[in-house]
Amino acid sequence: MKLVGEKGVQRILMITALSAISSLLLIALFIFSEGLPFIFNYGVGNFLLANEWDPSTGHFGIFPMIMSSVWVTLGAMVVGAPLGIAGAIFLSEYASPIIMKIVKPTIELLAAIPSVVYGFIGVMVLAPIIRNNLGGPGLSLLAGCIILGIMILPTVISISIDSILAVPRSYREGSLALGATTWQTTHMVTIKAARSGIVASIILGLGRAIGETMAVIMVAGNSVNIPNSALDSVRTLTANIALEMSYATGMHREALFATGVILFIIIMILNSIASVAIRNRNAKK
């Protein structure tokens, strides 16, 4: 390293440090250059708001997929957020440190299970239960919401725990000294103080849910359809890309990249909001 000297080392390190941001730009560049021209040629409104997706006749409206993604993601939140936040509160405020030490990494293992395994469980266990008890084809919006709700649990739990633990001890001690019970302290003081971090955990969970592909393809049935009920089959933006990518040529392929552009933009917006929320949390500390 004598050859390059201290300044040289610093310069080399800085260049490598740009690898992440340049990868991001490269990804954006390639996805956008494949997808954006299509969006403008086809018309932004036609693409985003039309209901008909039939590539063989040249109809490329992704409104049903957008709505399906929104519903699946919201449903996943309904399943995952309360469960996750409750778990996080329990572990950080009520469980003994030893339980926390064992349970937190255990729950994080949920994040390590491959998404295809979740999808498989959804098809083998969840879909038949829904079909036999509630009707419909079983492969449905509901199945997607439940599976995704479980998949986002580790994200919601671990980030919520971090933000709850970041609330200064003195807040809790003050409240307890005033005679409040631990639960009153938790829901009136601690959760309020940790709010922006909890919000960030939910938004990152949203990002994970909206971006999940393989599990959703397996359990949601993939009809191009704005759902009327939770038992209807739906196709998300991600499923649309992965299902048809292998078969697509010409305009059809460009339309799928354009779907990728929309997904990319949604994710970037969610990420930015989450990173602002986390910065707020850290600033308050």
Added chain:
Amino acid sequence: MFKRVFMLGMFLLAGIYMVGCGRGKTSITLAGSTAFQPFAEKLAEQFMDKNPNVNVTVQGGGSAVGIQSASSGAAQIGMADLVTLPEEAKGLTSTVVAKDGIAIVVNPKNKINNLTTDQARDIFNGKIVNWKEVGGDDVPITVVSREAGSGTRTSFEQILTNITLKKDALIQDSNGTIRETVANDVNSVGYLSHGLINEKIKAIKIDDVECTSEMIIAGQYKLVRPIFLLVKGEMVGEVKNFIDYILSVEGQKTIKDNGLLPAK
């Protein structure tokens, strides 16, 4: 210590490269139709047993990928299973290597055994929504179809004519997944390559004609599409040898033994 790890990595990398180059194999890549993929795998294995210096790799992807990767050069041979080839394939040399029937399949528990062409069309169009309308139990029909662009779907819709798939049809992205979905759901109906029928599902008669190899060869069964291999420019070298092998008596026998129909 980091330098040592780095050097080790480079050596490994170099090693992998040398192994790759050292063998000096000719390699052929096939990509496309998932219906023909299993057959191509098997044919490739047999061909490589005879020609150890050739390495044949088979990728799925679908008919459109077959056409696209043959034109772009990502694969030397594209596989497509369409009734008529699209515009993009006009510049490619095409060879019909096999024919394939498309079977309409239901769950084995379903008591329906026969549908007319019109009934089948109405079911996929969404005009018939309950099995009792065609003589079955009083349960809703779950239609399962392939994704847009699939060779099987395009062929299916071209042969049945006038199909606008109903909106809430489930979409699966391969023959196998259609088979699994129909096998798991008593109320469902789908369609798949005749070679992939097994005991988990039941193929039904169309206009009283059974979907069997005999009926397809006899020209009685209507839902049949050709399988094309596509090559950019002239067929030469090992690519030509491989396609010739598929068309040989032995290759065609493999195709027939495993459920597809010979080209001629």
Added chain:
Amino acid sequence: MRVNPKYTQWGAVTILTGATIFTILILVFIIFFILEKGLPVLGLSFLTENPQEMGKAGGIFPTLIGTIILPVFALLIATPLGISTSVYLAEYTKETRITKVIRFGTDCLAGIPSIIFGLFGYIFFVITLGLGWSILSGGLTLAVMVLPTIIRTSEEAIRAVPNSYRKVSFSLGASRWQTVKKVVLPNALPGIVTGIMLSVGRSIGETAAVIFTAGSSLRIPSSVFDSTRTMAVHFYILAREGISSENAYGTAATLIIAVLFVNLLAYYTMHRFIAKRS
């Protein structure tokens, strides 16, 4: 009307405990469901035999090779880049506009869904660079995907090295780079290894990004230009296409055991690291 705080306290704690137990039960159920059906299939011959008829019979040997070689390849690329990025962020600069951009880029990269990585890898490595469906394309795509994980965990590990270590090194006349190389990195190593293990775990379980870039050939690759199939992709294909549910469960069990092992190893290293620090 006011409910006695004692009752709400009791109710709340019960619900919270219940939610936590329920979450753990889900994990336990998934692991048992797969292992119960998969372990009987799993055996030495299943791991070392070649598959027959697209995986209908025989073992999963080539997918084992693919599952090892792709993450190794990805990490050979991502680890040096990730570590040097984190060294730069933690040791060589204060918070400036550039570090903010780098950090924001890293966070965003971490949030990008794997299908987007798949699309990008396909259009960039497979088509534009002409690498085809290959270990090279798949490995490079995975490398970009795990880069943020390595950067974050390494940076945390480097920041956890006490400042007094650096001061001693500087006072002995060492340069910044010498300090990083001889003092900081060796002390941060367990934390860095944790990040690498987590990345390996993520690469092993990945499907969407791999299937579009490394392809799904079932042959044993003879060079980095050959396509390969990982266990996750193999499981996806076996299960989805209904080729063989027995082999699907066997593959899933192998996959689950592999990711659990890698992740537990990561936690173990991390735990040791933290114990040593405090």
